[in-house]
Amino acid sequence: MAPLRLTFACGDYDRTRALAEGTVRPDGIEINYLRLPVEETFFRMMRHREFEVAEMSLSSYVLSLGSGGPDASPFVALPVYTSRMFRHSALYCHADAGITKPEELRGKVIGTPEYQLTACVWMRGILGDRHGVPFDSVRYVTGGQETPGRIEKAGVDLPDSVRISRIAEDATLARMLAEGEIDALCTPRVPSPFQAGDPRVRRVFPDVVAAEREYYTATGIFPIMHVVVIRRDVYEAHPWVAQSLYKALLAAKNEALDSLYDTSALRFMLPWLTPQLEEARALFGRDYWSYGLGGGNRETLETFLRYHHEQGLSPRRYRPEELFAPEALEAAVI
Template identity: 30%
Template sequence: MLLPVVLAARFQESALLCRADGPIRGPADLAGRRIGVRAYSQTTGMWLRGTLADRFALRPEAMRWTTFEDAHVPEYRDPPWAERVPPGSDMLAMLRDGRLDAAIFGNDTPAGDDLRAVFPDPAAAGEAFRAAHGFTPVNHLLVAQRALLEEAPELAPKLVRLFPATAADRAALGPALALAVRYCVEQGLLPRPLAAEEIWAGLPATVA
């Protein structure tokens, strides 16, 4: 069950890297290119694919996505425009030797003068996202087992109170979740849109 606690939020543009000496000069150059990402379902990849579609008219299927592991949901299968590499493959090594044109990393991006961000000014691109949508993308939210909270509903507000610095309310998270749902449907991560009441289903009314 989803709880209104943001564990991580950040702009994503600095996580998309290419080779410094490569031909890519900006996001528009990614059409037809091979892009690595740890898992197609990775949250950073979802936000970046949404940005590429919204700002540069690059739908997910316009690029060749290369994945290295499964999603955290066993039933999920990558879409046809994603290809799995052989076990043991290294995304950073593939980027550096040219087998990948670009790659999406997590919060800890690799260092080295041989790499640079695909977005020429990642900070400005992040601010452009916030200006367009009004929020910083969320990467991780707190969840709890539904059976546990159904058995003891009083636990939900107690869990939220454990995170006073990052607790939010459902209304404040609404725009981020609504856009994430749209992106997930467009990218083949969800079979259909989810309404807000479905996202928060089962959360006690005592939780904001």
């Protein structure tokens, strides 16, 4: 029987490259791998369901569950975390906004390209839990960061406690931050004024690595940003694809993780790649980019799902198991 051909839209990652290059092949599946920027993948999948399989923002996926619960979503997720990242570096402020520590964000105006961005859900939750800045203690403005007109890729129906408005159609958050028209900006992408060394823009956490290490030491959380989803019609027609894809994605990730420790030549253009890898393993453990619900992932997802619900983005607090195809949570072979 001919293999099932599926298009998989995803970023260009070391942890998925074996699928893109065909050195790891899912059982019974032929992959057409599209390397796309994450914003494009998310938009096209959320709005138009263009791909059979795609990387997706964790927040957008949870939004897709809606009030109907997991079975109402047009997607089914796999516990595969193509992106994980601490996001203390995602908070920027205007130099004259009177913000010398994160606690001083309370009462300020914070820009964000989209309210529902996973990175911003995480940082709003962290600010509330650890810095005395509840999500509803600030005012939000949304819009394009570098070019005007960005809209939420997924519809959001927020409670009245969230004070939020859109910026002018011809405005950008990057310029507003540099000019002091907003106090701060929460964004996954480095804003252009900061890249250019504009002294009017700086990070809220000046020593990002120290702040993120302290956060991990205190919480054990390495934030999950993205998951992999299967379009529901594909999953319902071929339930076996969940296990096949999960096994292949896990094998690809493990292959990439092992190759990082090849000291014959640096795999990536980072001068201290090897000692940084050893340092990460000493802090996080050997499998610091684990998939599934083990290795602290359950607690990480529980925290995110609490934040998502508290911030008005989901009608109830989901359990981690509800997010994923059950076939991908059960090992066929021990």
